[in-house]
Amino acid sequence: MTGPMPRVLRALATLCGLGLLWQAAVWVAQAPPYILPGPLPVLRIIGERADFLAAHAGVTVAEILLGLGLGTLLGVLSAILIHQLRPARRWLFPILVISQAVPVFAIAPVLVLWLGYGMASKVAMATLIIYFPVTASFLDGLRRTETGWLDIAATMTDDDPRRVWAILWHIRIPAALPTLASGLRVAAAVAPIGAVVGEWVGASEGLGYVMLHANGRMQIDLMFAALLVLSLFALAIYFAVDHLLRRALPWQADSAPADDDAPSSNQAPS
Amino acid sequence: MSDSEGPLAVDGRAPDVHVRGATLRHGDSVLFEDLSVTLAAGEITCLLGVSGIGKSSLLKLVAGLGPALERGTIEAGDGRPLKGRIAYMDQRDLLLPWLSVLDNVTLGARLRGDHADGDGARSLLRDVGLAGRENDLPAVLSGGMRQRTALARTLMEDRPVVLMDEPFSALDALTRLHLQDLAGRLLTGRTVLLVTHDPIEAVRLGHRIHIMTGLPARIATAMTLSGEPPRDPTREEATARYRELMGYLGQSGAVAGLGK
Structure with a gap:
């Protein structure tokens, strides 16, 4: 068990190391600043245009968080309906598969067309991109309840149909939370992709918009600054979600060996 | 009891x-x-x-x-x-890991939508030697304590x-x-x-x-x-x-x- 300080120090060391690698790449490749600016000019521009970047980051983060919330809500409800109701299984499940089969990049223009250049289309993108991992993971958890628990519950209850929902609420759903948590970690990692792709297709604010705009005007340092800020926020969101899930599920046995603060899901942020 | x-x-x-x-x-x-x-x-x-x-x-x-x-x-x-x-007890304790000992013992009442009899559950837990452990999660109990909790849960159902x-x-x-x-x-x-x-x-x-x-x-x-x-x-x-x-x-x- 290590305290929080070593963990923070390790994260800082990793960041410094990546920064050094970045600088080394600039030196080795002899890249001109309009192809690959070094870390220091990028940090300087972050400092100079902090207000500008913060305002756009606020928009993107809001899109990501709204998408996460909405996608989680829809995914959880879909999983419950698919699990509990036969018609839902027949009708919702194909939609679930289709939602994954259609590349989200391909429908981004359609969403912008329908929902406009504002936040709504980006939230819809983020929602769509996380809907499948959330639904699939939660559904998997709901289906794999320990049969012994269900046996005990069956002897405790009568044949009243309401009991099916009581068992869902008191046993199946809590038992499925750890697998839902794995899905949410994946969702936290991919939701930024949805939001940024939405911004690329058509937006007037947000970090994705800043990147595209800066690229068009050859402000490569600003583009990298936006990318860096975006990455930091995406990481922060992932770790915040991971932390919240661990706090919310203290009973979940974490059998990961030795390293106590590795993510308990084996999916790393992409 | x-x-x-x-x-x-x-x-x-x-x-x-x-x-x-x-x-x-x-x-x-x-x-x-x-x-x-x-x-x-x-x-x-x-x-x-x-x-x-x-x-x-x-x-x-x-x-x-x-x-x-x-x-x-x-x-x-x-x-x-x-x-x-009928009350049923298995070789495995089958306690729900997210519920405290007390809540595990009163699980049946909650599944049936009844009022959980906390006093009755506490008294049974006393009978099986688990007084004072009511709020613990199963994970912190020994195998014997968990099985005693399961016994209390079985008896709590009060089935013939x-x-x-x-x-x-x-x-x-x-x-x-x-x-x-x-x-x-x-x-x-x-x-x-x-x-x-x-x-x-x-x-x-x-x-x-x-x-x-x-x-x-x-x-x-x-x-x-x-x-x-x-x-x-x-x-x-x-x-x-x-x-x-x-x-x-x-x-x-x-x-x-x-x-x-």
Whole structure:
């Protein structure tokens, strides 16, 4: 068990190391600043245009968080309906598969067309991109309840149909939370992709918009600054979600060996 | 709840349970065919046999869990349905890891949408020696404590018929002796089916001991024991019955190389 300080120090060391690698790449490749600016000019521009970047980051983060919330809500409800109701299984499940089969990049223009250049289309993108991992993971958890628990519950209850929902609420759903948590970690990692792709297709604010705009005007340092800020926020969101899930599920046995603060899901942020 | 006046307030009396002509298949193999056994009212019936013989399948049938019988009936002697009058305890504690000890014990009430009787649960937890651990999560308890919680949950259901599937087999010998003692006292007056592979446990706890052998399995009555469980395993009578039972197990072919 290590305290929080070593963990923070390790994260800082990793960041410094990546920064050094970045600088080394600039030196080795002899890249001109309009192809690959070094870390220091990028940090300087972050400092100079902090207000500008913060305002756009606020928009993107809001899109990501709204998408996460909405996608989680829809995914959880879909999983419950698919699990509990036969018609839902027949009708919702194909939609679930289709939602994954259609590349989200391909429908981004359609969403912008329908929902406009504002936040709504980006939230819809983020929602769509996380809907499948959330639904699939939660559904998997709901289906794999320990049969012994269900046996005990069956002897405790009568044949009243309401009991099916009581068992869902008191046993199946809590038992499925750890697998839902794995899905949410994946969702936290991919939701930024949805939001940024939405911004690329058509937006007037947000970090994705800043990147595209800066690229068009050859402000490569600003583009990298936006990318860096975006990455930091995406990481922060992932770790915040991971932390919240661990706090919310203290009973979940974490059998990961030795390293106590590795993510308990084996999916790393992409 | 004290030892003497337990489960009978609800139903007046614990019923006999009759299994008649039961046939159960597992794929191609017939687990048992035309099997009949009676669980006497208010008594502990032990069912002994080697692993895989079908003891647990029979118990699950009585509990109304798992596959339906191909033929035969399982009925209460008083003619009323068994559903809702059975409590079930497994070899694994099956505690819900996200609920405290107290909430695990009162799970049944919450599933039924009833008011959970916290005082009754606390009193049962005191009986099984878990006073002060009500708010702990199962993960911090030892195996013996978890199984005691499971016993309290089973008793909390206050059902006249109790089915126990090797409830103490995963525990170390000393903890097992302690829990047998507790169960023997707290199950008084209920119709109990105790599936076990431990002859000592059967002699300690049973009013009647049945042995299940063969494929398809048959059930033979090995012995009827006098006096009330839990029996002191060091007493002359219990050791004599234990020797007798082991001899019987050897003859019946349940255990090779005994009693020859």
